[in-house]
Amino acid sequence: MDQIPQLIVSGITSGCIYAIVAIGFSIIYGGTQVINFAQGEFVMVGAMVAAVLLAKFSLALAFPVAVAAGCLVGVLVALCVLIPLKRASVITLIIMTVGASILLRGLAQLFWGESAIPVPPFTGVRINGIVEDRTIHIYHAVVGVQSLWVVGITALLVLAMHLFFKYTLIGQAMRASSMNPTGARLVGISPRKMVVMSFMLAAALGAIAGVTVSPVFYAKCNMGTALGLKGFCAAVLGGLGNFGGGIIAGLLLGIVEALAGVLPSPWSDYKDAVAFVILLIVLLVKPQGLLVRKKAEA
């Protein structure tokens, strides 16, 4: 039973990433009604760019460049989605984002190779010429300092998003556009700009998450798939479009998944399936999400 605090710690680390990915899904879904399956790839782009840059340059340079790369990719995907947006069915858009995610993964493999790239942590200590992570002990659990960075940055992002959507003009415009697209248009908000903005924002969030978590996990060209899917599960669990729900769901998902490892051996092999089983159950029982009050369907 002393394993539990340790597991909760690793669960919270992955949970934070799921939460950020879930927020990304919700932003795009809110703004465009599109489920962006390339969300995980945004995280991957941030991680890979940072990994490559951090080999030669400092974090101060690598971080913003990685986020900028993520935003660029986000805008490109947004443009692809925009072209047929008006006349396309939902299926078409979903398929397109799936295609974009595969394409991004293929391109990453072409440019950066298939192997995992180790990434130095933000605040590390030099051992044998390589920067490695410090660890601290919290109540029976060993925590890598980078995990603390993950949690901290996640909290900052959540706060930033809250302030952004509540107080800035663009944020309010995005909220308006998602609640009532026609009304927003009447007031002069350009729907195309909103689509691009949502993608860019979600991509930036994803990239930040990628840079922050890659020292813990390794940067690899196929890391986006698993993260994207589990973040998606978290988003559905919390209710698509519901930020708070997505965050709580993401954290819960990370913890439950880690705790599933405690189960006796044959069952613990299915740890990976936990997120999807929960997704399926939620969809069968309460598809709007567990943490959402019933809304009227528009």
Add this chain to the structure above:
Amino acid sequence: MNGGKVEMIGRRGVAVFLFIAALVAWSLAPAACAAKKVAGKPYVIGAIFSVTGDNAPLGVPERETVEMLVKNLNKSGGINGHPVKVEYYDDEGKPEQAVQACQELISNKDCLAIIGPTLTGPSLAIANMCNQAKMPLLSCAASVKIVQPVKNYVFKTAQTDSQAVSKLIDYCKAHKLKNIGFINDSNAFGASGREQWLKLSKSAGIKTVDMESFGSADTDVTSQLTKIRSAKPQAVVCWGTNPGPAIVAKNMRRLGMKQPLLMSHGVSNMEFIKLAQSAAEGVVFPSGKIIVASQIPASDPQKKVLQEYAAQYQQAYKKPAIHFGGHAWDAFQLVVDAVKKVGPNRAKICGNIASRKHFVGIDGVFNFSATDHNGLDKNAFALVQIKNGKWVLAK
């Protein structure tokens, strides 16, 4: 409106038919052309390696080794005056891609043998096919299931995981490690190693106090390690291919577990050291002798061949030769030697390899027979330890 639509559908159907017919005709054409050509002089060997995908670090050196050997061979006149041409296929680590590649190679009348695949899954997928089509197959994959039960045309140059496991068990016995915690990658390599471990450790009197596994794409194995930790083993054995074992090493370090960490030949590459960084220190694993070629005693019959290969590879590719490239070296040499002796005939090549004795290769000294299509024993492995980021022979 309705009639128009019917007509439209009908026309579409014809269009689709014509399209398919065209594709089929196109796929037949090269064969027709080839038939018209005079029986070409080059000898063709097929090679299926996993050059992309998760196991590229295994497949790429294999391919590079073959490319290097072919170049040298053709420079010195080929086989009895015939140049050798290798047709490479990338199975991306996927069995069904290997099946497709194998189909193409089998239907190529000039293809004399197939080297590879790199991995167990694809090898198993094409083993029966090659046997039924009477195409000699020299797999570079680890699992013993490829050659047991013996199939006439299927051989294996890579050492078998059972031999690696025995070598590791020898180490455990020598160091009096009786209670072991075992964790494996859930891919074909890891699962096979687990099976062999279970079989062999019991008869050696070693108790496995806990068994765990992780997914190849897992980024954290803390849950599994904490379970192992609470079973209080004297050492931990990890069987898998990168990046899994690196994560195991790092997580173990983070959890403060001080037990010796023993691994498989899946980490016999620089990749592991790069990924695990300081956590790789002290890890012991069985490996083909190529990575410690300079430390092997001169009395070992493989010494000369190992050093030659290491030097050639280093010069051609500016990086050290590794364990996996050796599998392809052995496979290629076996085929070339066979063709030199019996000519371009698949059945004769198969017969030649099946009776080959005392072939000094990179993976070991091979002695093939009708019942043993791998030809190696546990002495094909050396026990290696990582010290200061470098490989040394383990004591």
Add this chain to the structure above:
Amino acid sequence: MATKIASTSASPRIKHKRAGANIFSILPFVLFLIAYFLAPRFTQEKTLTALIYIGINVILALGLNLLMGYAGQISLGHAAFFGLGAYISAILTVQPIGAEVVPGFSAGLGVIAGIAVLMSLTKVSGWKLATGIAALFILSWICRLAHLGQISSIVIFTTGMAIFAFILRLGWWKSALAGIVATAGGTVCARFLMGVQTNGGTSPWIGMFVGVLITGLIAYLIGAQVLRLKGHYLAMATLGFGFIVEIMFEKWVAVTGGSSDGICGIPSIMFVDGLPRPLRKLFEIASAGHLGPKEQYYYLVWAFAFLALLLAANIVRSRVGRAFRAVHGSEVAAESLGVNTERYKIQVFVLSAALASIAGSLYAHNFGVGYINPNEFNFMVSIQLVVMVVIGGMASVWGALFGATAIQFLKNWILTLDKTNIQFHGHDLALKGLSPIIFGSILVLVMILLPQGLVRGLTDIIGAAIRGARRTTKRSVE
């Protein structure tokens, strides 16, 4: 002016209606039929292999096509149904489930059948359904723990479910029936599996049938719940389901062999040999003696493919098909006209899953390979299936054929890319790892440029061009 337009547009319509099924609608079928019989004469082994894979893909694509094009839904985990058909068929013919797994497995299947009955009879959903499912599982577990015999199990189940129904105010006899089905189903399953075990494996046809049964059942369970919701919930559910099944294939090593062994030695089906004499003669004549096991398997696969094509074409043109098209156009409008959209959507989904299962069984018994591995049924495969349907055109039966062929040849072509040595400024350019880039680009580009798919899109463009040309010539004549 108005009368002139009316007359010109009316007459062609009447003309075609009188002609009935004109030559163009039958021609493609005839062409394909001829090609089907004669193919082994002219093709070599390599092409025959490709044709077998294409045939399997056609069955898959048709099912998915009906779902995506006519019911307007998307399944992102269809490889799961494909894989279930393959594995069930393989397991039943080669590697019967170990005795220790049988009781739990059968009980589980029985419970699933019971859930299906519960859902279909009582139309319950949400929390009530969840409790119902939980109740079935708990009852099953109790029966197994207490090692109850059959009669006592039935009694326990029926009473248990009746009590449950009473508490939740559902039809009590319906719930009881669900309970009975759960026990009976479990027993039947266990008997069957033990029988298979002692026989060392059953015939591939039975394997295929059982595969369809189980896959259809699961599809019904998922569809009945999810398809009554609006929007793309099916996409999400199938995505999750696909991954669960993929993980199950990989980790449930005792039953599936996992990714290390897969399942080896799957027997093939000697189709023509098993046919009655006159039919066998037909095949022998057509193929001019080239009738080895591979050719026979080719005939088998395409026989199924044709049946699937006929089935799909029939559905599209029937009342049901028109209802589908209505659903895709506007659900609200369709419902207001009395079309039960939910029922049709569920039917299409189950059908597409069943077709995928058949394709999976055919894949497993493929001659010459006899090996399956969890990697062959993963997410990328689901995506490739979607690509097939998308390129062909989501609402076009021939499009499915086109898509299946195109994707197979594309995969083969990508494979041979590595073989070609291209020199670029003196450096060897290795064309490897292009598979995801090519597939991803196709998806994106087709969705942007020709979302109706290449078949319909291109024929529309060509048709429009021809009409445009005709119009200009007519005008110049006038």
